[in-house]
Amino acid sequence: MRLTEAEWQIMNALWEKWPATARQVADRLPKDVNWAYTTIKTMLTRLSDKKAVQESKKGHVGLYEPLLSKQTAQRSALKTLVNQAFDGAFGPLMHFLVEEQTLTDKQKLELVEALNKDEQKDGGKEQVQ
Amino acid sequence: MRLTEAEWQIMNALWEKWPATARQVADRLPKDVNWAYTTIKTMLTRLSDKKAVQESKKGHVGLYEPLLSKQTAQRSALKTLVNQAFDGAFGPLMHFLVEEQTLTDKQKLELVEALNKDEQKDGGKEQVQ
DNA sequence: GCCATTCTACTACTGTTGTAGAAGCTGTCA
C-alpha cells in the first residue's frame, strides 16, 4: 500500500488515537498544515477507498480507524526507498546512514544500544562498544 | 530536490556512467522498464528543467550528465521518509531497522562494523581529506 | 543524391494528488 505525502499526515493523526472523527483528525494535524475540513474529509474518503482506513457511522457522524498499520506502512515506504534510491539493498542504506553525516553521535549510540539489545535477544555474541 | 519514481530510474541509469546519451540511458534501464525512447527523452527534459541534469550537445545529439548527485538525492529522499513516516527522527527509523525483521544478521554485522570503523575515525584527530 | 534510421522538439492524453467550495442534513437551543 502506497501512501502519498498528504495521506501520511492524515494517517499519522489517525494512528495517534482511534477511532477518530474527521474533526479530531483535523485537530491533530501539525499547526503548519492548514487544510480545510473538507480536504481532510476528502482524504479520509480516498483512504477508505484504498482500504487504508475504515469508516463507520455513529449517528450521521463518520468514525475512522486505520486498517493499515503504521508498521506496515513504514515497512513498505522503506522498501520503496531502498529499491529506488539504494540499489535495492539495505547495505547501502546502512552505509549511508553511518557514513554520511546523517546520524548524530547520540543516534549512533542509540543504534549501537539497539543492536546490542538485539544481539542479546538473539543469543548474545560479541558486543559492540 | 524531489525525484519521482520514474525520475529515479533515469537518474540511476545516468549516475552509473556519464555523460550519456538518451539512448545509453535507455539501454541501462532495468529490463522490466519498457519505456518508449521518447518517454526517456521527456523525462530527461523534465529533469533538465528541474536542474537535476544538464544537457549539452555533441552535434545535434544530446549528452546528459547529472547536476544532482546521488548522495544528495539519497539524503533528501531519506529525510522525506523520516519526516513523513518516522516522526521526523532517526531514532524510530533505527529502531525499526533493528527490530522489525528488516535486517538480516549479516546486515547487522555489517552495520556494527561500519559503526565501529566510524567511531574510530571520529574518536581520533581531525580527518585529512 | 536518396532512403532508412535515428534523433530531437513539440504536443497530448490519462490518472492521481492536493485542495476546497457549495449545498444539503440534523440536532439543539432560544
Added chain:
DNA sequence: TGACAGCTTCTACAACAGTAGTAGAATGGC
C-alpha cells in the same frame, strides 16, 4: 419553530506524473 453550528456528500479543478505519438532534422550507407 426557526436560526445556527457543525457535519456530510458532491463536484471541481489545477498541477503533476506517467506515458507516448508525430513530425521534422541530421546522419550514414550505398
